[in-house]
Amino acid sequence: MSEKLNAKIPEGPLMEKWTRHKAAIRVVNPANKLKLDIIVVGTGLGGASAAASLGELGYNVKVFCISDSPRRAHSVAAQGGINAVKNYPNDNDSIYRLFHDTIKGGDYRSREANVYRLAEVSNLIIDQCVAQGVPFARDYGGLLDNRSFGGAQVSRTFYARGQTGQQLLLGAYASLNRAISKGQVKSYPRHEMLDLILIDGHANGIITRNLVTGEIERHSAHAVVIATGGYGNVFFLSTNAMNSNGSAVWQCYKKGAFFGNPGFEQIHPSCIPISGDQQSKLTLMSESLRNDGRVWVPKKKEDIEKLRNKQIKASQIPEEGRDYYLERRYPAFGNLVPRDVASRAAKERCDAGYGVNETGLAVFLDFSTAIQHLGKHVIEERYGNLFQMYEKIVDVNPYNEPMMIYPAIHYTMGGLWVDYNLQTTIPGLYAIGEANFSDHGGNRLGASALMQGLADGYFILPYTIGDYLAGKIQEKKTDTNHPAFEKAEKKINEKIAKLFAIKGIEPADYYHRLLGKIMWNYVGMSRNEAGLKKAIEDIRVLRDEFWKNVCVPGENNEFNQELEKALRVADFLEISELMAMDALNRKESCGGHFREEMQTEDGETKRDDQNFSYVSCWEHKDNDTHEMHKEPLNYEFVKLATRNYKD
Amino acid sequence: MDFTLKIWRQANAKAKGKFEIYKISNISPDTSFLEMMDILNDKLVCEGRDPVAFDHDCREGICGMCSLYINGHAHGPDSDITTCQLHMRKFKNGETITVEPWRSRGFPVIKTWWLTAALSTRFCKPEGSFL
């Protein structure tokens, strides 16, 4: 094991680790906080909550994002909800149950101590957000309402219709604005981080590009926090926002931060199916819909034919002609199995020829039973905006006909490796939210990303970063004329000049689309050795093509969206290779990582705990090679078991 | 479907803008308006011309980045949506579509019709009054 890979998990019983750790780590007094600068990159739920909290604490914070306002970060699009263990429905929920569900949902590939802490602070998040005025849904008696998400048998998900992310982000953004108006946080919208600055091996600043003027700027600080979200857009078509990207994470990796589990991606079972080759993104239909929606395909092939030829409508197929395959295969969890399980089950039916649309890549998500039982108005209250979104895109009214859905790339469990303090292998560099690898193992449970982002930003990082900064109070601000800045800036200018100089024939999107196809075919829902090796070869060829033939029009010193895209696609063309390498290395199936060679007779994942109970931690080496280290996962409190959602 | 696009082009905030005409063909009715713009842009890039800049991010009607004035209506002819949710099936085959920036002081043009939302952000006061 590399000596840099010390997870710093505190001693003691699981329940006491976080409490003991908080008591043991150092704090910085208020006067000294004023002398310390922190850079936060990203303003999603992770970055906004961290920047607001650190600003309130009295540090000098600079916060950066790509959009014109922090509140437009990708987190705004989260629909379904956020988990916490308030146990309001009195259904026997507890910290331990959420902890256990998360470990199990992640197929036993996450760190116990981190996950327990996440479950422990989950309730604080709800209190914090209610205090900010986040309008969570309430029941008739006025109590906060809960709904169910996959992989849990209790209802623990707090929500604001189908717009939970937006409301939570507005809450965090309001707190951020308060800190901005007090002068504790300075906001840099439309600024993209292009490189990390290391001085004596410590993170001391970043280089950004002002997206309006093209100016390359230098920013120094005593610590840098990466909260730039996931890299799911490697697949071109995903549920992520168009500007979501992996570049900041990748640049940190190239500067020495280890990358944890790059091959763990989440494919979400319920997205609007692909309609044609002009499409630019896939729209999610929240998992919360599986509370009331039932997934099915017809039992008979002739019904499939008639559906595809538009001779009948789904609603005309009688009950006995329908195969509610999730309820059939997984009676205990039914429609609420975890995402990886639901996605593979949809693929299995479609591969067997039961796909319900012309492309054969869709299944039904049907609300007719719920509408009959509860009435249309209840469904409208719960999911009104999602139904409207569906109708606008597909031109079918889902109150009358079932939705059509198919799996799509949604989330990346992999990310920058962090220790218990959320610090990467580079001292002074922290990673929070989807950008880190930490809590979800091989598969994230629904409504747990928002929880993790806000846990990291409001309640964990503000404490753990103090321990590092306490050692920095004597350290002067880094001069941005330091040679490390000079060197990084020069390198970036050269890279940009090189992109313009190619003057090729294809736009960046062209390469991105092709990369997406390679990834979906070989590094997607189902992987095997030959396919992964082919993916690596194809990616290398495509990357060479890109650097020979991409066309970036315009100039650097202006608003130039093609340049932005080209820089991000250049990084995707490198990240993708590491993802495939990691997936190739892991010769077991676990969570969303399904290796065809490793499956049970009925097509379920087959883990290999003997050989793969570790986090794969990749290190960037000279000449763009990659070396893997292992962080062993020692399960002290949970007994490893085969996931079972059947009974 | 085929369309004629009449698009407002303006190099920067101070430059004088003007309409330019583009033809686009083979667009599926299920393609979204911004995807149609992507196709136009890819074509322009391949021809060595300057693509049309426009703001967008979530492409599902929640982030508030997209902001076009289409055929004289904010976000175009459909109701209760943002530009990114508009689909080409809402237009007639062969139609001429006029595309402009929002013309108001709160949303100044930076390039073509790409806007800063500085004003809308200012509505979102510290202490949490939500827009």
Ligand SMILES: Cc1cc2nc3c(=O)[nH]c(=O)nc-3n(C[C@H](O)[C@H](O)[C@H](O)COP(=O)(O)OP(=O)(O)OC[C@H]3O[C@@H](n4cnc5c(N)ncnc54)[C@H](O)[C@@H]3O)c2cc1C
């Ligand atoms: C459609 C959809 C619905 C979802 N619904 C749910 C849900 O119901 N419940 C749940 O728990 N999870 C949900 N998720 C997952 C969850 O929304 C995300 O994992 C989470 O919001 C990520 O938050 P974040 O703060 O880590 O990053 P993001 O919200 O992705 O924010 C990233 C930030 O970094 C900035 N940035 C990126 N790169 C740079 C750079 N180089 N320089 C400067 N700034 C940069 C961006 O501008 C942005 O501000 C959903 C995801 C999707 C796609």
Ligand code: FES
């Ligand atoms: S792109 Fe987000 S609302 Fe249109």
